[in-house]
Amino acid sequence: MTTLLAFVRFCGIVARASLSNPPPVRRIVEEAHGIGVRSLPILLVVSAFVGTNLAVQGYNAFAPLGGERLIGMFVALAGVRELAPVMVAAMVAAKAGTEMASQIAVMRIGEQIDALEVMALSPHWFLVTPRLVGILLVIPALTMISIFTLVLCSYGVAVYQLGLDGNDFIQLAAATTRPVDLLSCAAKSLVFGAIICLVSCFYGFHTRPGPAGVGQATNAAVVVSAVSCAALNYVLSEVLFG
Amino acid sequence: MIEGLAGLGRFALFGAGVAWRIVTPWWEVGETSRHVWQLVARCFLPVVAVVxxxxxVMALQGLGIFAVFGAQRMLSSLVSVAVFRELSPVLACTLVAAQGGSAFAAELGAMRIQEELDATEIMAIDSLRAHVVPRVVAALLASPVLVLVGSISGIAGGFVTAVYVKGEPEGVYWANLWALTSPVDVAGGLVKAFVFGGIIGLVACYQGYFATGGAAGVGRAVNNAVVIAVTVFVVVNYFLTTALFGAIGVG
Known part of the structure; x- marks a missing residue:
């Protein structure tokens, strides 16, 4: 409970610091580039294999009912709307989120954050704002790339491993995914990105001293952000698609 | 490239060493059961909170798809297939990696940095046996339990949406639950969990055991542990799914 209050206070400070001063553009570009490029390879691998799996499982679920042609629809509903945004959030939390938490935690125990304050620089503005804006810039793009990879790979499995008709797949997938749905996915991922960044930076700021403290902060950052994204996903789905 | 291959070789040696020590006596029984208990207790809430x-969500989207054909009664069959075979193993093990794996890497990394592992070796105690094997065994044993917990909470989640939010009849949900799933699917999910648990334990302990470079190094080890473990088991998952539930095209 006290942690939650401290977190809300932390978000307030970040919001005020971000709005009062425009953040340095060069730092934002640096962070956006770092988060995007470092998360991309694992994201591609994970989306590719989630896509292949989705096709196999969809086939298993629908074949007994004689509905294996519906696999395109299944991939579009389960993969595009739900799995891709959550998966991107989980991987970005695991990769970029843990990095933010451990970097900031190391700065905290190295007293570099105190040094910033001594120089009258707001550490929230200097450390958190560029990361926040950076992650918000790249995460919708990462989600789109992940959706594309996922659908491509499940198409490959459906056509070449399971021997289904490719035209059916494309038609059903395209009919189920309207452009609005892609926008909704981007909106979801923006919310997830903000949560990941704020939670990770929060745990980094409030780390306990020593190597064990940095480890714990990193651990807490990834678990808390993944759990809150998954829980919020239901609410967002209900609002956006329900 | 060479660096990566050398890392792979070191990991293989590490894995072989751990595997050898798991099958030969002596065992740190007390330490192992402490880790199993701790892992289950730590991951229980996150697993439930995610699955x-x-x-x-599955029920929400599934009702959408089935309503088109007027087949809403099939909802629970779809939910149970998806949860037992796929969602629960992958999601629960992601949480085990995020919570348990990162804790392993953090603990072992901190021990390495503070030279506690060297101290263990100097006292003529095998540090792999004392610190690594209990953690790997704990991951192997705790993952299936957590996946089972995840499966039950996933099905309960589907139930809540279908019955209380969307007003589907309650009896139909329970009646169709086992229409497409059998105990084989549940067992398949647990086999998956066992394999994933092994991957998580080995990768996380490897990253922590060979951590270098102070507090920042521990952070890096934790980061790598989660990312590598999740990536590897998602890839392995595809092959396991095809092997266990056999979906080669009918042509």
Missing amino acids: FPFGM
């Missing part, structure tokens, strides 16, 4: 809403 439960996912079951709810």
Whole structure:
């Protein structure tokens, strides 16, 4: 409970610091580039294999009912709307989120954050704002790339491993995914990105001293952000698609 | 490239060493059971908190797809297939990696940095046996338990959305639950969990055991542990799914 209050206070400070001063553009570009490029390879691998799996499982679920042609629809509903945004959030939390938490935690125990304050620089503005804006810039793009990879790979499995008709797949997938749905996915991922960044930076700021403290902060950052994204996903789905 | 290959070789040696020590005596029974208990206790809430809403989302989207054909009664069959075979193993093990794996890497990394592992070796105690094997065995044993917990909460999540939010009849949900799933699917999910648990334990302990470079190094080890473990088991998952549930095209 006290942690939650401290977190809300932390978000307030970040919001005020971000709005009062425009953040340095060069730092934002640096962070956006770092988060995007470092998360991309694992994201591609994970989306590719989630896509292949989705096709196999969809086939298993629908074949007994004689509905294996519906696999395109299944991939579009389960993969595009739900799995891709959550998966991107989980991987970005695991990769970029843990990095933010451990970097900031190391700065905290190295007293570099105190040094910033001594120089009258707001550490929230200097450390958190560029990361926040950076992650918000790249995460919708990462989600789109992940959706594309996922659908491509499940198409490959459906056509070449399971021997289904490719035209059916494309038609059903395209009919189920309207452009609005892609926008909704981007909106979801923006919310997830903000949560990941704020939670990770929060745990980094409030780390306990020593190597064990940095480890714990990193651990807490990834678990808390993944759990809150998954829980919020239901609410967002209900609002956006329900 | 060479660096990567050398890392792979070191990991293989590490894995072989751990595997050898798991099958030969002596065992740190007390330490192992402490880790199993700790892992289950730590991951229990996160697993429920992630799989439960996912079951709810499955029901939400599934009702959408089935309503088109007027087949809403099939909802629970779809939810149970998806949860037992796929969602619960992958999601629960992601949480085990995020919570348990990162804790392993953090603990072992801190021990390495503070030279506690060297101290263990100097006292003529095998540090792999004392610190690594209990953690790997704990991951192997705790993952299936947590996946079972995840499966139950996923199905409960689907139930809540279908019955309380969307007003589907309650009896139909339970009646169709086992229409497409059999105990084989549940067992398949647990086999998956066992394999994933092994991957998580080995990768996380490897990253922590060979951590270098102070507090920042521990952070890096934790980061790598989660990312590598999740990536590897998602890839392995595809092959396991095809092997266990056999989906080669009918042509």
